[in-house]
Amino acid sequence: MASHTQGGAERRPQDARQEEPGDGGPGAGDAGAAGGSAQARQQAEELDGLLDEIDSVLESNAEEFVRGFVQKGGQ
Amino acid sequence: MDRRVVGVETEFGLAHRGGERRGLPPEETARYLFRPVLDWGRSSNVFIPNGSRLYLDVGSHPEYATAECDRLTDLIASDRAGELIMHDLALRAEQAMAADGYAGTLYLLKNNIDSQGNSYGSHENYLIPRTTHFRRLSTILLPFLVTRQLLAGAGRIVPAADGRGAHWAFSQRADHMWEGISSATTRARPIINTRDEPHADAGVHRRLHVIVGDSNMSETTQLLRFGSTDLVLRMIEAGVPLGDFELEDPIAAIRTISHDLTGTATVPTRDGRRVTAVDVQSALLDRSRRFVAEHGAHHEHVDAVLELWERTLQAVSSGDHTLIEADIDWAIKKRTVEDVAARGGLPLDAPRLTQVDMAYHDVHPERGLFRMLERRGRATRLVDDDAVRRATVDPPATTRASLRGRFLSTARAFGVEHQVDWVQHKLVERPLEALMLKDPLAVEEPRLESLLDKLGDRAAGLQELDIEQRAAQPGPLALSERYRVRDAPPSDPPLI
Structure with missing residues (x-):
């Protein structure tokens, strides 16, 4: 689990680099719009990466996990 | 006093999940967890080399009390060291349990509430001069603490009940406070507990024991929580007039405020006005700014405390929570829950989202969601990993x-x-x-x-x-x- 998590975190900067404008992606003629959409795409990919990582660490049966977390009261 | 001694005690929730089989109950899990502690000190209540205290408290909650600190970053590092220490013990306990035929996963959550509504705490201790007039102190401090959840609440998805659907609350603890001030702890939890154990010259000092706080994951939230409380105490100690926000019913108010993320709910004061939490906090922030302008900053983080205090009140009153989405626990958590909900098309009462709420507080450095957010730059840091690791031993x-x-x-x-x-x-x-x-x-x-x-x-x-x-x-x-x-x-x- 730990190695998966760290792998996910390390992959991120490379993904980001591929999204820089000027790589000849769609809309490269309009630098402003390309920059904006590249940034938005980068953010979307980062969010996807985060949500995938969250999925990978949470137990699949959420309801059982939540119900099973019962403590005695403390102070 | 320019240098105030502060400490924080954290009770952790724990659960053993057995996979195919049921996991062990909390009492037995706690015994496994504290086996190395018992071996080391022949007791499950010990002071450890970093000066802190490690023990099993009421209800089998593992508890860590930071050493006395007089610098906010030391306090934050020491508190966070407690999470590392618990994690280390948890890994060892998992192995020991597996060796005894109870393979499974051990979860230690630095939160304050379980799925049945049982609550456990995060207790702050502030050293204050014995000469502080306690009645005046409580008159000012209670409204501050009742509304401080806007700044330092850990956030919680409240399940549907009593005709109201699932919704967000600022605080995990607010619904579990029953009195303003008293000597009780578990029976009827007060916001300020009067057990006066200064662990110092009792002729000169007393202990202010605040048990209303949520356990925080975010370091910036901790800075604001302890930093703002210290500033309010300084003004009380200096005899500065701080206005009158004494609340008619602090316990009703703390719940009303917790369950209203717009910050617009009003609560009655003793003198018959109605005020919002933002009113109370803005007034105290304003006085603090003036106080600091007149007396100077007494530590290096005062400006950061004031800036974050103001920004947080702005975020609540404007409804633009993005202003604090990397800095204040309830907002950091809420952003993440909303991202998970959006991808899965989940309603707020989905068990998956409550699971995310809980997992935010998981002390496991890879599995815990807060740590994951921090690694991905979605939460601001004040102390680095090396400082925290050192704080586990120094x-x-x-x-x-x-x-x-x-x-x-x-x-x-x-x-x-x-x-x-x-x-x-x-x-x-x-x-x-x-x-x-x-x-x-x-x-x-x-x-x-x-x-x-x-x-x-x-x-x-x-x-x-x-x-x-x-x-x-x-x-x-x-x-x-x-x-x-x-x-x-x-x-x-x-x-x-």
């Missing part, structure tokens, strides 16, 4: 904790029976020379040194180990031995 350098740490580590190195608590330093074989150190800011104490010198030649006989040498010891890092007895040099054969 006491804060500027308080009495440094003396306690040296005393107990030295006694252990020489293999001498000893007893320590917040003030007491005793070698069992020399009971008459026991020392009560009542100044929590003392970092030098000649009587302590001469007592330790009686154990042997420390300079020649003991080698202080660095953190890597300590990490190489078999037990938990926090319980590692700080000193090694040097091998005795070959001595000449005795003359006959």
Whole structure:
């Protein structure tokens, strides 16, 4: 689990680099719009990466996990 | 006082999940968790080399009380060290349980509520002058603490009940407070507990014991929580007029405020007005700004505290929570829950989202969601990993904790029976020379040194180990031995 998590975190900067404008992606003629959409795409990919990582660490049966977390009261 | 001694005690929730089989119940899990502690100190209630206290509290909650700190970043590092220490113990307990046929996963959550509504706490201790008028203190401090959840709440998805659907609340603890001020703890939890154990000269100091707070994951939230409380205390101690926000019913108010993320709900004051939480906090922020302008900043983080305080109130009153989405626990958590909900098309009462709420507080450095957000730059950091790791073994350098740490580590190195608590330093074989150190800011104490010198030649006989040498010891890092007895040099054969 730990190695998966760290792998996910390390992959991120490379993904980001591929999204820089000027790589000849769609809309490269309009630098402003390309920059904006590249940034938005980068953010979307980062969010996807985060949500995938969250999925990978949470137990699949959420309801059982939540119900099973019962403590005695403390102070 | 320019240097205030502050400490925080955290009760952790724990659960063992057995996979195919049911996991072990909390009592037995806690016993496994504390087995290395028991082996180390022959008790499940010990002071450890970093000057902090580790114990099993009411309801089998593992608890960690930071050493006394007088610098906010030390306090944050020490509190966070508690999470690392618990994680280390959890990994060992998992292995021990597996070896006994109870394979599974152990979860330690630094939160304040379970799925049945049982609550456990995060208790703050502030040293205040004995001369502070307690009635005046509580008149000002109660409204501050009732509304402080806007700044320092850990956030919670409240399940549907009593005709109201699932919704967000600022605080995990607000629904579990029953009195403004009292000496109770579990029976009827008060916001301020009057148990006055200053662990210092009781003629000069008293302890302010605040048990209303949520456990925080975010370091910036901690900075604001302790930093703003300290500023309000300073103004009370200085006798500054702070307006009158005494609430008609603090307990009704704390719940109303917690369940209204718009910050617009009003609560009645004793003198018949209605105020919002933002009103109360804005007034105190304003006074704090003036106070700091007149008296100067008393530590290096005062400006950061004031800036974050203002930004947080802005975020609540404008509804633009993105202003604090990397800095304040409830907003950091809410953003993440909303992202998970958006991808899965989940309603707020989906169990998956409550699971995310809980997992935010998981102390496991890879699995815990707060740590994951931090790694991905979605939460602001103030202390680095190295400082936190060091705080698991080194006491804060500027308080009495440094003396306690040296005393107990030295006694252990020489293999001498000893007893320590917040003030007491005793070698069992020399009971008459026991020392009560009542100044929590003392970092030098000649009587302590001469007592330790009686154990042997420390300079020649003991080698202080660095953190890597300590990490190489078999037990938990926090319980590692700080000193090694040097091998005795070959001595000449005795003359006959």
